[in-house]
Amino acid sequence: MYRDHKVSAIVTCSGKGTRFGSNKLLVELGGITILERTVRAMLVPAVDELIVTISSENEEVYRRILIDDAALPVSLVPGGAERHISAMNGLEATTGDIVVVHDGVRPFVTEDLIMKVIDSAIDHGSAMLGMPSTVQVKLVDDEGFIQGSLDREHSWLGQTPQAFRRDLLRASYESAVADRYQRVSDDADLVHEYTSTRARILPGHVNNIKITTPQDLGTARLIIEENDRT
Numbered sequence: 001m002y003r004d005h006k007v008s009a010i011v012t013c014s015g016k017g018t019r020f021g022s023n024k025l026l027v028e029l030g031g032i033t034i035l036e037r038t039v040r041a042m043l044v045p046a047v048d049e050l051i052v053t054i055s056s057e058n059e060e061v062y063r064r065i066l067i068d069d070a071a072l073p074v075s076l077v078p079g080g081a082e083r084h085i086s087a088m089n090g091l092e093a094t095t096g097d098i099v100v101v102h103d104g105v106r107p108f109v110t111e112d113l114i115m116k117v118i119d120s121a122i123d124h125g126s127a128m129l130g131m132p133s134t135v136q137v138k139l140v141d142d143e144g145f146i147q148g149s150l151d152r153e154h155s156w157l158g159q160t161p162q163a164f165r166r167d168l169l170r171a172s173y174e175s176a177v178a179d180r181y182q183r184v185s186d187d188a189d190l191v192h193e194y195t196s197t198r199a200r201i202l203p204g205h206v207n208n209i210k211i212t213t214p215q216d217l218g219t220a221r222l223i224i225e226e227n228d229r230t
Protein backbone atom coordinates (compact mmCIF):
# COMPACT_ATOMS: atom_id res chain seq x y z
CA MET A 1 0.00 0.00 0.00
CA TYR A 2 1.21 3.50 -0.79
CA ARG A 3 -0.53 6.49 0.88
CA ASP A 4 -3.37 4.06 1.69
CA HIS A 5 -3.74 3.08 -1.97
CA LYS A 6 -3.19 -0.25 -3.66
CA VAL A 7 -1.25 0.40 -6.84
CA SER A 8 -1.42 -1.84 -9.90
CA ALA A 9 0.83 -1.41 -12.91
CA ILE A 10 0.29 -2.61 -16.47
CA VAL A 11 3.22 -2.90 -18.86
CA THR A 12 1.96 -3.20 -22.43
CA CYS A 13 4.16 -5.69 -24.30
CA SER A 14 1.87 -7.09 -27.01
CA GLY A 15 2.94 -4.95 -29.96
CA LYS A 16 4.28 -6.24 -33.26
CA GLY A 17 7.16 -3.79 -33.63
CA THR A 18 6.23 -3.00 -37.25
CA ARG A 19 8.29 0.20 -37.39
CA PHE A 20 11.20 -1.55 -35.69
CA GLY A 21 11.04 -4.56 -38.00
CA SER A 22 10.74 -7.27 -35.32
CA ASN A 23 9.67 -7.77 -31.72
CA LYS A 24 11.83 -5.07 -30.14
CA LEU A 25 10.97 -6.28 -26.62
CA LEU A 26 13.24 -9.27 -27.20
CA VAL A 27 16.25 -7.18 -28.22
CA GLU A 28 19.05 -7.24 -25.63
CA LEU A 29 20.28 -3.98 -24.13
CA GLY A 30 23.18 -4.20 -21.71
CA GLY A 31 22.82 -7.96 -21.34
CA ILE A 32 19.07 -8.24 -20.73
CA THR A 33 16.05 -7.95 -22.99
CA ILE A 34 14.17 -4.67 -23.21
CA LEU A 35 11.18 -6.62 -21.83
CA GLU A 36 13.01 -7.65 -18.66
CA ARG A 37 14.68 -4.24 -18.26
CA THR A 38 11.34 -2.39 -18.34
CA VAL A 39 9.55 -4.86 -16.09
CA ARG A 40 12.36 -4.75 -13.51
CA ALA A 41 12.28 -0.93 -13.59
CA MET A 42 8.54 -0.93 -12.90
CA LEU A 43 8.82 -3.23 -9.88
CA VAL A 44 9.23 -0.41 -7.36
CA PRO A 45 8.09 -0.82 -3.74
CA ALA A 46 4.93 1.29 -4.27
CA VAL A 47 3.68 -1.05 -7.01
CA ASP A 48 1.66 -3.83 -5.38
CA GLU A 49 0.94 -5.87 -8.50
CA LEU A 50 2.33 -5.86 -11.99
CA ILE A 51 0.49 -7.11 -15.08
CA VAL A 52 2.43 -7.69 -18.30
CA THR A 53 0.40 -7.96 -21.50
CA ILE A 54 1.62 -10.61 -23.91
CA SER A 55 0.67 -11.94 -27.32
CA SER A 56 -0.07 -15.58 -28.09
CA GLU A 57 3.06 -15.95 -30.24
CA ASN A 58 5.31 -14.59 -27.46
CA GLU A 59 3.71 -16.12 -24.40
CA GLU A 60 6.24 -18.93 -24.06
CA VAL A 61 9.33 -16.76 -24.44
CA TYR A 62 8.00 -13.97 -22.18
CA ARG A 63 7.13 -16.56 -19.52
CA ARG A 64 10.61 -18.04 -19.72
CA ILE A 65 12.35 -14.63 -19.50
CA LEU A 66 10.23 -13.06 -16.76
CA ILE A 67 9.02 -15.96 -14.64
CA ASP A 68 11.08 -19.13 -15.20
CA ASP A 69 14.50 -17.44 -15.44
CA ALA A 70 14.11 -14.16 -13.52
CA ALA A 71 11.37 -15.19 -11.03
CA LEU A 72 9.77 -11.75 -11.25
CA PRO A 73 6.41 -11.32 -9.43
CA VAL A 74 4.28 -10.56 -12.49
CA SER A 75 1.07 -11.85 -14.07
CA LEU A 76 0.84 -12.35 -17.80
CA VAL A 77 -2.40 -11.34 -19.54
CA PRO A 78 -3.21 -11.57 -23.28
CA GLY A 79 -3.09 -8.18 -25.00
CA GLY A 80 -4.94 -7.18 -28.16
CA ALA A 81 -4.54 -5.94 -31.71
CA GLU A 82 -4.17 -2.28 -30.63
CA ARG A 83 -2.28 -0.79 -27.69
CA HIS A 84 -5.49 0.41 -26.04
CA ILE A 85 -7.00 -3.10 -26.23
CA SER A 86 -3.87 -4.44 -24.53
CA ALA A 87 -4.15 -1.76 -21.82
CA MET A 88 -7.86 -2.51 -21.40
CA ASN A 89 -7.22 -6.25 -21.05
CA GLY A 90 -4.49 -5.52 -18.52
CA LEU A 91 -6.86 -3.24 -16.63
CA GLU A 92 -9.37 -6.06 -16.21
CA ALA A 93 -6.71 -8.05 -14.36
CA THR A 94 -5.88 -5.25 -11.90
CA THR A 95 -7.19 -5.06 -8.36
CA GLY A 96 -5.63 -1.80 -7.18
CA ASP A 97 -7.45 1.52 -6.93
CA ILE A 98 -4.59 3.34 -8.69
CA VAL A 99 -3.47 1.98 -12.07
CA VAL A 100 -0.22 2.87 -13.80
CA VAL A 101 0.09 2.13 -17.54
CA HIS A 102 3.55 1.97 -19.10
CA ASP A 103 4.94 1.11 -22.53
CA GLY A 104 7.08 -2.04 -22.46
CA VAL A 105 9.46 -0.30 -24.85
CA ARG A 106 10.38 2.51 -22.43
CA PRO A 107 13.07 0.67 -20.43
CA PHE A 108 14.67 3.73 -18.82
CA VAL A 109 11.76 4.67 -16.59
CA THR A 110 12.91 5.37 -13.04
CA GLU A 111 11.32 5.08 -9.60
CA ASP A 112 11.29 8.87 -9.35
CA LEU A 113 9.19 9.15 -12.55
CA ILE A 114 6.83 6.36 -11.49
CA MET A 115 6.29 7.95 -8.07
CA LYS A 116 5.53 11.33 -9.64
CA VAL A 117 2.61 9.97 -11.67
CA ILE A 118 1.32 7.82 -8.81
CA ASP A 119 1.30 10.79 -6.42
CA SER A 120 -0.37 12.98 -8.98
CA ALA A 121 -3.02 10.37 -9.88
CA ILE A 122 -3.86 10.03 -6.18
CA ASP A 123 -4.23 13.82 -5.97
CA HIS A 124 -5.87 14.57 -9.34
CA GLY A 125 -7.28 11.28 -10.71
CA SER A 126 -5.22 11.32 -13.92
CA ALA A 127 -1.55 12.07 -14.59
CA MET A 128 1.07 11.53 -17.24
CA LEU A 129 4.65 12.40 -18.05
CA GLY A 130 5.82 14.54 -20.93
CA MET A 131 8.68 16.71 -22.09
CA PRO A 132 8.17 20.33 -23.10
CA SER A 133 8.68 20.41 -26.86
CA THR A 134 11.96 21.89 -28.05
CA VAL A 135 10.78 21.86 -31.67
CA GLN A 136 7.95 23.63 -33.45
CA VAL A 137 5.30 21.06 -34.36
CA LYS A 138 3.47 21.65 -37.66
CA LEU A 139 -0.03 20.37 -38.40
CA VAL A 140 -0.03 19.18 -42.01
CA ASP A 141 -3.03 18.30 -44.20
CA ASP A 142 -3.37 15.24 -46.47
CA GLU A 143 -2.04 17.24 -49.46
CA GLY A 144 1.17 18.17 -47.62
CA PHE A 145 0.27 21.76 -46.80
CA ILE A 146 0.74 23.29 -43.39
CA GLN A 147 -2.49 23.99 -41.58
CA GLY A 148 -0.88 25.60 -38.57
CA SER A 149 1.72 25.32 -35.87
CA LEU A 150 1.34 24.29 -32.28
CA ASP A 151 2.26 26.98 -29.79
CA ARG A 152 5.63 25.69 -28.54
CA GLU A 153 5.10 27.19 -25.09
CA HIS A 154 2.14 24.83 -24.68
CA SER A 155 3.38 21.75 -26.59
CA TRP A 156 4.64 18.74 -24.70
CA LEU A 157 5.78 15.37 -26.03
CA GLY A 158 3.87 12.61 -24.23
CA GLN A 159 5.58 9.81 -22.36
CA THR A 160 4.50 6.95 -20.16
CA PRO A 161 4.00 6.00 -17.36
CA GLN A 162 0.52 7.44 -17.07
CA ALA A 163 -1.50 6.81 -13.90
CA PHE A 164 -5.18 6.97 -13.04
CA ARG A 165 -7.76 6.28 -10.44
CA ARG A 166 -8.95 2.85 -11.53
CA ASP A 167 -12.65 3.80 -11.52
CA LEU A 168 -11.98 6.63 -14.00
CA LEU A 169 -9.91 4.48 -16.33
CA ARG A 170 -12.41 1.63 -16.20
CA ALA A 171 -15.40 3.90 -16.89
CA SER A 172 -13.47 5.44 -19.81
CA TYR A 173 -12.76 2.06 -21.37
CA GLU A 174 -16.39 1.01 -20.93
CA SER A 175 -17.49 4.16 -22.78
CA ALA A 176 -14.81 3.64 -25.44
CA VAL A 177 -16.06 0.10 -26.10
CA ALA A 178 -19.63 1.41 -26.47
CA ASP A 179 -18.25 4.10 -28.79
CA ARG A 180 -16.27 1.48 -30.81
CA TYR A 181 -12.99 3.11 -29.84
CA GLN A 182 -13.63 6.15 -32.06
CA ARG A 183 -11.43 8.52 -30.11
CA VAL A 184 -8.46 6.75 -28.54
CA SER A 185 -4.92 8.14 -28.63
CA ASP A 186 -3.56 7.35 -25.21
CA ASP A 187 -5.06 6.54 -21.84
CA ALA A 188 -4.85 10.10 -20.54
CA ASP A 189 -6.82 11.38 -23.57
CA LEU A 190 -9.32 8.57 -23.16
CA VAL A 191 -9.99 9.52 -19.54
CA HIS A 192 -10.32 13.18 -20.51
CA GLU A 193 -12.64 12.36 -23.41
CA TYR A 194 -15.02 10.16 -21.46
CA THR A 195 -14.89 11.49 -17.88
CA SER A 196 -13.81 15.11 -18.45
CA THR A 197 -10.94 14.53 -16.01
CA ARG A 198 -7.92 16.42 -17.28
CA ALA A 199 -4.56 14.74 -16.80
CA ARG A 200 -1.93 16.58 -14.84
CA ILE A 201 1.24 16.58 -16.97
CA LEU A 202 4.54 16.26 -15.15
CA PRO A 203 8.05 16.60 -16.54
CA GLY A 204 9.38 13.21 -17.61
CA HIS A 205 13.01 12.68 -18.52
CA VAL A 206 14.88 12.98 -21.79
CA ASN A 207 16.20 9.43 -21.25
CA ASN A 208 12.69 7.97 -20.89
CA ILE A 209 12.68 7.24 -24.61
CA LYS A 210 10.32 4.93 -26.47
CA ILE A 211 12.14 2.43 -28.62
CA THR A 212 10.18 2.72 -31.84
CA THR A 213 12.67 2.30 -34.70
CA PRO A 214 16.12 0.62 -34.92
CA GLN A 215 17.71 4.11 -34.72
CA ASP A 216 16.45 4.40 -31.14
CA LEU A 217 18.76 1.54 -30.13
CA GLY A 218 21.81 3.78 -30.63
CA THR A 219 20.36 6.31 -28.18
CA ALA A 220 19.45 3.49 -25.80
CA ARG A 221 23.03 2.19 -25.78
CA LEU A 222 24.35 5.69 -25.03
CA ILE A 223 21.92 5.97 -22.11
CA ILE A 224 23.16 2.64 -20.74
CA GLU A 225 26.78 3.80 -21.01
CA GLU A 226 25.86 7.07 -19.27
CA ASN A 227 24.01 5.19 -16.50
CA ASP A 228 26.97 2.83 -16.03
CA ARG A 229 29.31 5.83 -15.56
CA THR A 230 27.15 7.44 -12.83
Ligand SMILES: Nc1ccn([C@@H]2O[C@H](COP(=O)(O)OP(=O)(O)OP(=O)(O)O)[C@@H](O)[C@H]2O)c(=O)n1
Residues within 6 Å of the ligand: 012, 013, 014, 015, 016, 017, 018, 019, 020, 053, 079, 080, 081, 082, 083, 084, 086, 087, 103, 104, 105, 106, 210, 211, 212
Ligand atom coordinates in the same frame (compact mmCIF):
# COMPACT_ATOMS: atom_id res chain seq x y z
N1 LIG B 1 -1.42 -4.09 -29.80
C1 LIG B 1 -0.46 -3.56 -29.05
C2 LIG B 1 0.39 -2.55 -29.56
C3 LIG B 1 1.40 -2.06 -28.75
N2 LIG B 1 1.56 -2.56 -27.51
C4 LIG B 1 2.68 -2.13 -26.69
O1 LIG B 1 2.60 -0.73 -26.43
C5 LIG B 1 3.90 -0.17 -26.39
C6 LIG B 1 4.01 1.04 -27.31
O2 LIG B 1 3.71 0.65 -28.63
P1 LIG B 1 4.65 0.88 -29.90
O3 LIG B 1 5.99 1.29 -29.55
O4 LIG B 1 3.89 1.72 -30.83
O5 LIG B 1 4.85 -0.63 -30.34
P2 LIG B 1 4.33 -1.46 -31.54
O6 LIG B 1 2.84 -1.38 -31.65
O7 LIG B 1 4.94 -2.80 -31.33
O8 LIG B 1 5.01 -0.71 -32.76
P3 LIG B 1 4.48 -0.52 -34.24
O9 LIG B 1 3.35 0.49 -34.15
O10 LIG B 1 5.66 -0.04 -34.99
O11 LIG B 1 4.00 -1.89 -34.70
C7 LIG B 1 4.89 -1.29 -26.74
O12 LIG B 1 5.51 -1.77 -25.57
C8 LIG B 1 4.02 -2.32 -27.38
O13 LIG B 1 4.49 -3.66 -27.19
C9 LIG B 1 0.70 -3.52 -27.01
O14 LIG B 1 0.84 -3.96 -25.89
N3 LIG B 1 -0.30 -4.01 -27.80
Ligand SMILES: C[C@](O)(CO)[C@H](O)COP(=O)(O)O
Residues within 6 Å of the ligand: 083, 103, 158, 159, 160, 186, 187, 210, 212
Ligand atom coordinates in the same frame (compact mmCIF):
# COMPACT_ATOMS: atom_id res chain seq x y z
C1 LIG C 1 1.39 6.32 -24.95
C2 LIG C 1 2.48 6.62 -25.92
O1 LIG C 1 3.74 6.21 -25.44
C3 LIG C 1 2.55 8.12 -26.08
O2 LIG C 1 3.82 8.56 -26.21
C4 LIG C 1 2.14 5.84 -27.15
O3 LIG C 1 2.31 4.49 -26.92
C5 LIG C 1 2.81 6.28 -28.39
O4 LIG C 1 2.60 5.38 -29.47
P1 LIG C 1 2.91 5.80 -30.99
O5 LIG C 1 2.23 4.76 -31.79
O6 LIG C 1 4.39 5.77 -31.16
O7 LIG C 1 2.34 7.17 -31.18
